[in-house]
Amino acid sequence: MPLLFCNIAWMKNYAGRDAKDPPKGGGGYVVSEGRAGEELNFVEADDGYVYGHFETIKNDVDRDVKIERLGTSTSADFIDGVDVVWTAPVDGKDPRCVIGWYKNARVYRKRQRFDGAYPSGQHELDEVLSFRVRARAEDAHLIPVSKRDEGLHLERGKGWSGQASWWYADDTTDPAARNFVEGIRAIIGGKIPAFDRPPVRSRVKHRAGQATADGYTRYVERHEIRISPRHNKLEKLFKDYLLRTVRGLQFLPTFCDDMRFTDGKGQDVMVEVKPTEVSSIRFAIRTAMGQLFDYRQQQRWEGKQLIVVETEVTKADDKALAIENGFGLAWPSENGDFKILWPSASKPADGC
Numbered sequence: 001m002p003l004l005f006c007n008i009a010w011m012k013n014y015a016g017r018d019a020k021d022p023p024k025g026g027g028g029y030v031v032s033e034g035r036a037g038e039e040l041n042f043v044e045a046d047d048g049y050v051y052g053h054f055e056t057i058k059n060d061v062d063r064d065v066k067i068e069r070l071g072t073s074t075s076a077d078f079i080d081g082v083d084v085v086w087t088a089p090v091d092g093k094d095p096r097c098v099i100g101w102y103k104n105a106r107v108y109r110k111r112q113r114f115d116g117a118y119p120s121g122q123h124e125l126d127e128v129l130s131f132r133v134r135a136r137a138e139d140a141h142l143i144p145v146s147k148r149d150e151g152l153h154l155e156r157g158k159g160w161s162g163q164a165s166w167w168y169a170d171d172t173t174d175p176a177a178r179n180f181v182e183g184i185r186a187i188i189g190g191k192i193p194a195f196d197r198p199p200v201r202s203r204v205k206h207r208a209g210q211a212t213a214d215g216y217t218r219y220v221e222r223h224e225i226r227i228s229p230r231h232n233k234l235e236k237l238f239k240d241y242l243l244r245t246v247r248g249l250q251f252l253p254t255f256c257d258d259m260r261f262t263d264g265k266g267q268d269v270m271v272e273v274k275p276t277e278v279s280s281i282r283f284a285i286r287t288a289m290g291q292l293f294d295y296r297q298q299q300r301w302e303g304k305q306l307i308v309v310e311t312e313v314t315k316a317d318d319k320a321l322a323i324e325n326g327f328g329l330a331w332p333s334e335n336g337d338f339k340i341l342w343p344s345a346s347k348p349a350d351g352c
Contacts, residue, residue: 001083002070003181004107005154005167006054006133007096010088012145014042014100015200017126024092040128041086042100044137044199045119052084052102052133054165056111064109065132069168077316078108083188084133085169087154087161096161098152100142101188102135108316115279115315121204140199154180230275234310235259238273238330241338257295268303269328270295276311282318284309289327304342306330312339 009023016039023036037053044050056063072079084102089095111130118124143152154161159174161167169181235258242249248264259271272292274284288307295301306328313319313331322329323343330340 001081001104002079003083003085003169003185004065004070005085005087005161005169006052007087007089007161007165007167008038008041008054009036010090010092010099011036011039013200014039014142016040016043016122016203025089035126037128037130039126040120040123042140042142042199043120043122044140044201045123046202047119048137049119049134050102050137050140050199051119051123051128051131052086052105052135053128053131054086054133056132056165062111065107065166066168067107067109069171070107076109077319078106080104080106082107083185084135085184085188090148090153094156095153097148097154098143098184099148100140101184102133103139103141103188105133105135105139107133110314110316112315112317115281117279117282120202122202125204137199142199151183230310231273234275234308234332235273237332237336238271238308238338241336244336255295255299257292270301270303270305271308272305273308274310276309278311278314281309281311281313281315282321285313285318285322285329289322289325292327304328306340308338 010025011023012021015021017035023039037055041052042050056065067076067079068074070079070082082105084105084107085098086100086102087096088099090097108131111132112134113130114123114128118128155176157174159172159177161169169177172178172181239251239259242261246261246263250262252260252262252268254260257270258273260269261271262268270292272288274288276284285307292305292307296305305326307322308330311331312333313329319329319341323341326343328340328342330338333339
C-alpha cells in the first residue's frame, strides 16, 4: 500500500478538547487559538469510522493533496487503500515522531466538511468542522506516549519530511529515510510490535444515527412534503439547458418522476430534481436514489437516471454516493449551464 505521512500537533490521546491534554507544536493557529482540528483524530465516531485532520492551509490558500502521487488519476476526488502515518513534534518541539497510523484509509484531494452533520457528539461539542482522511476505527492505531521512543523519530533534511504537513514518503531517495519508511511499514504490517491502542469512543453521546435522522427529517419537511417554487424553477432551468445543448432532444411522458428525455442518439434519461442547500446535499441524493431505484424496478426502466440538485456538490463522498451506484449527478454552473457527472461506464447525451 502507498504511505502518506501527515504531521499534526502533539497530544497524548487525541480524544477531544481537554485542558490536561492540549495540542502542542501545531503551528500558529494552535498557538493563538489553543485548539486544533486533529484533536479528535483517534475518536471513534458513531458510524464506526475515525476522521483525521492535518492542516493544508498556507497563506489563506487551502491546498490540494496531490493524491495522484499515491496511485490514482489527476481527476479523482479521493484514493482508498492508503496507510496514513501520523507524526507530531515531541511535546511540541523537534524532532517529529510517529504517534500512530490509519491502515487502509481513504485520503481526499480536498478538505471535506461535515456541514453540521457531525459524526459524533464530541465532534459537535469541540466544533471540529472538517477532515482530510477517513478510516475504519479498527484500522486506527495510536501509540501511547511512553512508547513513542527515539526509534520513531524522523530526521530533518533533504529526502525527509519538509515544511508541509504531509509527505509522500514512498518517493524519497535518501537511504536513511527509505530505511526509516520501510521500518514503519513493517510496524504497520505487524512484523514489529508497536504497543498501539485503538481509538476511544466519543465522550459525548447522541442516539445512534441521530444527526443523520434529524437532518433527513428536516430535508423531507422542507422539500419533499410539497412541491416548492424552487423545485419548479430548477426543473425549468435544466429543461432550458437541455433544449439549448442537446441535439435531437425529445421529452417523454413521465410517471411519478420529474422529467424524461431522449437525445438524438436514442439514449433515454429519467431525471429526479431536488432543491438543496449545502447542508442537505447528501439527504437529497439519498432521497432521489430511493425514488429512482423504485421507479426502475416498478417500471422496468432500462435507461439512464440522473439526479439534478440545486447546489454544487463539493464533497467527494456525496459525488461517490450517486456515481458509484450508477446514477448521474448534475447541478447549475454559470450562465444557465449545468455540470453533469456520469458513472464511467455511461456516456452522457450530447451537450451533457
